[in-house]
Amino acid sequence: MITFKGVHKWFKDLHVLNDINLHVNQGEVLVVCGPSGSGKSTLIRTINKLEPINQGTLIVDGLDLSDSKADINKLRAEIGFVFQQFNLYPHLSVMRNITLAPIKIRKMSKNGAESQAMMLLERVGLIEKRDAYPTQLSGGQQQRVAIARALAMKPRIMLFDEPTSALDPEMIGEVLLVMKDLAQSGMTMIVVTHEMGFASEVSDRVVFMDEGQILEEAAPDEFFKNPKHERAQQFLKEVLSPMH
Amino acid sequence: MLKYQFDWSVVTSGKYFEWLLSGLSTTIQLSLVSVVLSFLLGLLIAVMRMSSIKPVRWFAHGYLEFFRNTPLLVQIFFWYFGSYKILPTVINDWLNRTNFEFGAAVIALTIYTSAFIAEDIRSGVRSIPKEQLEAARSSGFSYIRSMQYIILPQAVRITIPPLINQFLNLTKNSSLAMTIGVMELTYQARQVESYTFKGFEAFTAATLVYVVLSIAITIMVTYYDKIVLSPMKAR
Ligand SMILES: Nc1ncnc2c1ncn2[C@@H]1O[C@H](COP(=O)(O)OP(=O)(O)OP(=O)(O)O)[C@@H](O)[C@H]1O
Ligand SMILES: [Mg+2]
Numbered sequence: 095m096i097t098f099k100g101v102h103k104w105f106k107d108l109h110v111l112n113d114i115n116l117h118v119n120q121g122e123v124l125v126v127c128g129p130s131g132s133g134k135s136t137l138i139r140t141i142n143k144l145e146p147i148n149q150g151t152l153i154v155d156g157l158d159l160s161d162s163k164a165d166i167n168k169l170r171a172e173i174g175f176v177f178q179q180f181n182l183y184p185h186l187s188v189m190r191n192i193t194l195a196p197i198k199i200r201k202m203s204k205n206g207a208e209s210q211a212m213m214l215l216e217r218v219g220l221i222e223k224r225d226a227y228p229t230q231l232s233g234g235q236q237q238r239v240a241i242a243r244a245l246a247m248k249p250r251i252m253l254f255d256e257p258t259s260a261l262d263p264e265m266i267g268e269v270l271l272v273m274k275d276l277a278q279s280g281m282t283m284i285v286v287t288h289e290m291g292f293a294s295e296v297s298d299r300v301v302f303m304d305e306g307q308i309l310e311e312a313a314p315d316e317f318f319k320n321p322k323h324e325r326a327q328q329f330l331k332e333v334l335s336p337m338h
Numbered sequence: 339m340l341k342y343q344f345d346w347s348v349v350t351s352g353k354y355f356e357w358l359l360s361g362l363s364t365t366i367q368l369s370l371v372s373v374v375l376s377f378l379l380g381l382l383i384a385v386m387r388m389s390s391i392k393p394v395r396w397f398a399h400g401y402l403e404f405f406r407n408t409p410l411l412v413q414i415f416f417w418y419f420g421s422y423k424i425l426p427t428v429i430n431d432w433l434n435r436t437n438f439e440f441g442a443a444v445i446a447l448t449i450y451t452s453a454f455i456a457e458d459i460r461s462g463v464r465s466i467p468k469e470q471l472e473a474a475r476s477s478g479f480s481y482i483r484s485m486q487y488i489i490l491p492q493a494v495r496i497t498i499p500p501l502i503n504q505f506l507n508l509t510k511n512s513s514l515a516m517t518i519g520v521m522e523l524t525y526q527a528r529q530v531e532s533y534t535f536k537g538f539e540a541f542t543a544a545t546l547v548y549v550v551l552s553i554a555i556t557i558m559v560t561y562y563d564k565i566v567l568s569p570m571k572a573r
Contacts, residue, residue: 142476171478181473185492194487195477247477 095120095282101150110136112306123277125293126286128303134286138253142173171199174244174252178260180236182228188239189224192246214242218272234265241272254285288333302326345536349543354530361526362547368522369509372447380455385485387460405453411514414446418518443515451508458500462493498563506552
């Protein structure tokens with residue numbers, strides 16, 4: 095479904111992605127972790143071309159992203175993206191946030207889009223918030239709406255960039271619950287997160303990044319019990335320590 | 339010392355009152371049409387100014403610099419005397435069939451004001467977090483559609499106070515249209531003055547009307563702002 099072959103990216107002199115080789119199958123749940131600044135966000139942002147790559151090949155859902163003729167808007171409609179800061183549209187109600195793209199891009203009828211939105215709101219447990227505005231919601235609620243908004247496009251892939259790290263601790267659970275449900279439904283997911291509980295429970299594979307490189311790629315059990323790379327061991331010690 | 343006899347009746351009833359009234363009506367029409375058109379044109383120029391296509395951006399940049407930095411009066415004369423030579427025949431025909439002075443004034447006021455509005459909208463757009471554009475693009479919206487549905491609606495709301503200012507300026511500036519013979523409020527006040535020599539009364543009346551117009555515009559836009567903006571600000 096997603097294939098990186100020798101992908102490189104630079105910001106000026108900074109080598110943010112250094113020879114990335116990675117393959118994600120349909121229905122797979124991949125967790126990406128690593129220290130701050132290691133290139134995790136940049137990696138998943140290349141998948142919907144929010145960041146273009148400088149070298150190598152990246153194929154997403156059969157589309158070669160370096161092909162200038164590739165219809166990038168069409169591809170993006172197939173990929174849901176969930177941001178750390180939610181990025182809901184503040185001028186639109188929850189309902190309109192969810193139905194805007196299905197109506198304008200998928201050309202769904204208003205009624206169809208709204209009844210679909212109601213199903214999604216029920217799934218994320220926010221039916222009663224349909225007419226609220228984003229600023230009237232807690233962080234956890236906003237993030238669940240953001241997930242519903244992404245799902246409303248019936249995406250084939252969902253990307254999450256630290257979806258819980260801007261949340262108060264008591265709200266992390268409600269968002270992870272929605273994501274677990276989604277993972278179990280067979281969605282192809284790439285999740286940048288430091289929530290190691292989520293990684294060990296629902297992910298199929300964990301990728302550890304540092305300084306733009308993938309240093310380790312393993313099944314979650316193996317990664318947590320027996321990390322091979324010294325940096326990964328150190329990283330795990332830090333995120334799993336009770337001080338964190 | 340010459341003793342001036344105040345006579346307010348000339349501006350409160352009769353023929354001259356009707357002149358002023360028709361002037362007011364023309365001022366309102368001129369302002370309304372130009373407000374709507376300059377807002378739409380301002381939006382377009384603002385989007386062009388931020389385009390990733392260089393020639394488009396340069397064109398918008400030149401447009402802004404040119405029209406913001408030349409006197410409105412000159413622009414009014416330019417469209418009045420020069421439009422024959424540069425405007426397409428369809429527009430010239432339309433202008434001649436309707437009301438040429440009025441049309442030239444609308445064109446001048448619209449283009450002049452749109453340059454200021456475009457800059458206000460552009461700074462409104464710049465104050466919208468770039469993540470909003472990323473969210474829109476990630477859903478599959480093109481740049482233009484992202485602007486249309488997500489960025490501009492937010493930017494325009496933020497831009498309401500400066501927009502009120504531009505609309506007020508436009509209404510006041512519309513008095514310059516008298517120089518090409520548009521029979522708007524100032525023109526009619528001048529007429530009343532030359533027929534009655536009651537210049538003080540005529541221009542006091544005109545001034546009061548401009549003040550009331552300005553207050554009305556401010557109230558209308560603020561009211562709109564409250565209704566539309568409140569959900570965004572609520573917590
Ligand atoms: N638009 C940009 N321009 C220049 N440098 C950038 C840009 N975006 C990211 N960087 C730099 O690239 C490096 C990788 O950034 P990235 O956001 O991918 O890291 P990350 O692993 O997601 O970090 P974090 O855990 O803090 O989110 C960082 O050093 C960052 O400062
Ligand atoms: Mg990041």
